[in-house]
Amino acid sequence: MLASTLLASGLCVALAACIPSGVSLPRQPGSLLLPRVNSTSSTNTSVCAGNTASDRSVWCDYSTSTNYYDDAPDTGVTVEYWFELTNTTAAPDGISRDILSVNGSVPGPTIEANWAWEGVFGGIVIHGPATADYDEDLGSLFLNDWDHQTADALYTYAEVEGPPTLDTGLINGTNTWSNGSVGTRFATDFTSGTSYLLRVVNAAIDTHFDFSIDNHTLQVIAMDFVPIVPYTTDSISIGMGQRYDIIVNANMSAVASDFWMRAFPDAFCSDNDNSDDIKGIIHYDGSSSTPTTTGYTITENSCFGESLESLVPFLELDASSSAAVSNDLASTVAFNDDNIFKWYIGSTSFLVEWDDPTALQILNNDTSFSNTSGVIELPTADEWTIVIIETTLAVPHPIHLHGHDFYVLAAGYGTYAAEAPTLQTSNPPRRDVAMLPAAGYLVFAFQADNPGAWLAHCHIGWHTSEGFAIQFVERYDEIAALYNRTELETTCKAWEAWQSSAGLVEDDSGV
Numbered sequence: 001m002l003a004s005t006l007l008a009s010g011l012c013v014a015l016a017a018c019i020p021s022g023v024s025l026p027r028q029p030g031s032l033l034l035p036r037v038n039s040t041s042s043t044n045t046s047v048c049a050g051n052t053a054s055d056r057s058v059w060c061d062y063s064t065s066t067n068y069y070d071d072a073p074d075t076g077v078t079v080e081y082w083f084e085l086t087n088t089t090a091a092p093d094g095i096s097r098d099i100l101s102v103n104g105s106v107p108g109p110t111i112e113a114n115w116a117w118e119g120v121f122g123g124i125v126i127h128g129p130a131t132a133d134y135d136e137d138l139g140s141l142f143l144n145d146w147d148h149q150t151a152d153a154l155y156t157y158a159e160v161e162g163p164p165t166l167d168t169g170l171i172n173g174t175n176t177w178s179n180g181s182v183g184t185r186f187a188t189d190f191t192s193g194t195s196y197l198l199r200v201v202n203a204a205i206d207t208h209f210d211f212s213i214d215n216h217t218l219q220v221i222a223m224d225f226v227p228i229v230p231y232t233t234d235s236i237s238i239g240m241g242q243r244y245d246i247i248v249n250a251n252m253s254a255v256a257s258d259f260w261m262r263a264f265p266d267a268f269c270s271d272n273d274n275s276d277d278i279k280g281i282i283h284y285d286g287s288s289s290t291p292t293t294t295g296y297t298i299t300e301n302s303c304f305g306e307s308l309e310s311l312v313p314f315l316e317l318d319a320s321s322s323a324a325v326s327n328d329l330a331s332t333v334a335f336n337d338d339n340i341f342k343w344y345i346g347s348t349s350f351l352v353e354w355d356d357p358t359a360l361q362i363l364n365n366d367t368s369f370s371n372t373s374g375v376i377e378l379p380t381a382d383e384w385t386i387v388i389i390e391t392t393l394a395v396p397h398p399i400h401l402h403g404h405d406f407y408v409l410a411a412g413y414g415t416y417a418a419e420a421p422t423l424q425t426s427n428p429p430r431r432d433v434a435m436l437p438a439a440g441y442l443v444f445a446f447q448a449d450n451p452g453a454w455l456a457h458c459h460i461g462w463h464t465s466e467g468f469a470i471q472f473v474e475r476y477d478e479i480a481a482l483y484n485r486t487e488l489e490t491t492c493k494a495w496e497a498w499q500s501s502a503g504l505v506e507d508d509s510g511v
């Protein structure tokens with residue numbers, strides 16, 4: 001059994017009443033890991049004057065109209081969370097297998113903070129203003145695919161055969177299996193007349209979900225970390241790594257007292273043996289019956305995601321119509337000499353050099369980045385970069401960029417050159433994960449306003465592990481000063497020592 005402890009700390013650039021320093025989260029007892037519905041930490045979610053059920057747009061002296069890129073509240077409070085990662089066994093759907101737990105639970109404990117934070121696997125809830133009112137915040141709602149073998153075991157298959165068909169899926173870390181004979185469904189209680197905020201996260205390894213609640217309308221108010229002009233829909237099409245904040249009104253008591261919540265794998269890009277049974281339950285007003293409701297007919301079958309027209313940032317910001325740097329990167333897949341799948345973006349199949357990572361190279365004034373490090377340099381402050389990623393293969397990709405909310409200027413089918421799309425620079429969708437459609441193109445832009453070495457990559461399992469990643473080294477000259485050299489060197493040495501003692505071989509991209 002492996003156990004290690006991680007400390008996540010950061011400056012909580014937030015308003016009064018951040019989480020007190022030195023909070024240690026309780027470890028859940030027993031071997032059965034429980035799904036987490038709401039946070040158990042001590043944060044008060046309504047710390048700011050004005051942020052009430054009838055006035056969610058206000059957050060102390062700030063609001064949804066605040067330009068939070070320029071004007072971030074700062075209390076100078078530092079928050080620390082300690083995490084113990086443990087290899088153990090658990091049975092989220094009633095079938096036992098190896099898992100990695102965080103403080104004894106899966107998903108890990110929710111980190112809560114107030115404007116603004118970024119981070120690790122497990123829930124991170126950022127309290128702040130919202131573009132529509134709701135009564136209660138139910139916290140994170142995780143959608144996962146699930147297999148009775150581990151991701152590492154499946155990788156052996158994926159790297160030679162392609163993505164495996166997965167067994168099933170989980171909602172907030174739990175589900176039943178084998179027609180309900182084992183396991184437990186996620187369930188939550190609604191009170192009639194109350195409105196609820198759900199923070200939906202697609203944390204799957206290889207599944208694009210259509211999420212819905214029978215008979216209910218979803219009001220979408222944020223994508224990733226960006227508040228949007230609210231719109232309503234019966235279901236949301238959510239790619240891996242994407243997040244949507246939705247408000248659900250408990251106004252269906254006349255229809256039934258129990259409703260199914262469904263996470264349906266989009267069959268166009270997601271192979272699953274239990275697609276129709278990845279479900280949770282909404283109970284109304286104390287009922288505990290099994291729902292008999294019928295799901296919406298989902299017409300989306302392309303893994304395209306929500307339409308770009310629906311996703312209008314509330315804080316209106318424009319992208320530059322011209323960029324100093326433009327990259328047109330083809331993505332493709334090929335067998336290497338060992339008949340193992342490798343993904344390429346541009347000419348690169350990414351391969352981390354664990355003993356000489358990019359950040360350490362930069363601190364050592366080394367500029368000789370290898371081809372497999374996929375570095376694109378952006379040296380000039382505040383210049384705009386436009387990135388075009390295209391593919392001729394009928395495989396969609398969720399593209400994630402670290403360090404930025406990027407501006408989605410266009411996405412569609414066909415080649416960029418042939419389609420010559422009009423780029424939307426006037427308040428385009430702004431987020432950090434966008435879908436590259438199957439046999440299509442994605443165009444996004446960002447401004448070099450955040451020095452660092454920032455990875456852009458596809459979903460980890462298995463495209464990124466097979467090389468689908470590049471990195472932007474943004475404002476090289478300013479990066480070293482932002483690092484704690486001692487901490488970086490110590491961490492790299494500790495990793496090397498552990499890698500060597502554990503006999504760990506880098507058999508994928510190393511990400």
Ligand SMILES: [Cu+2]
Nearest residue numbers: 397458459463
């Ligand atoms: Cu991909």
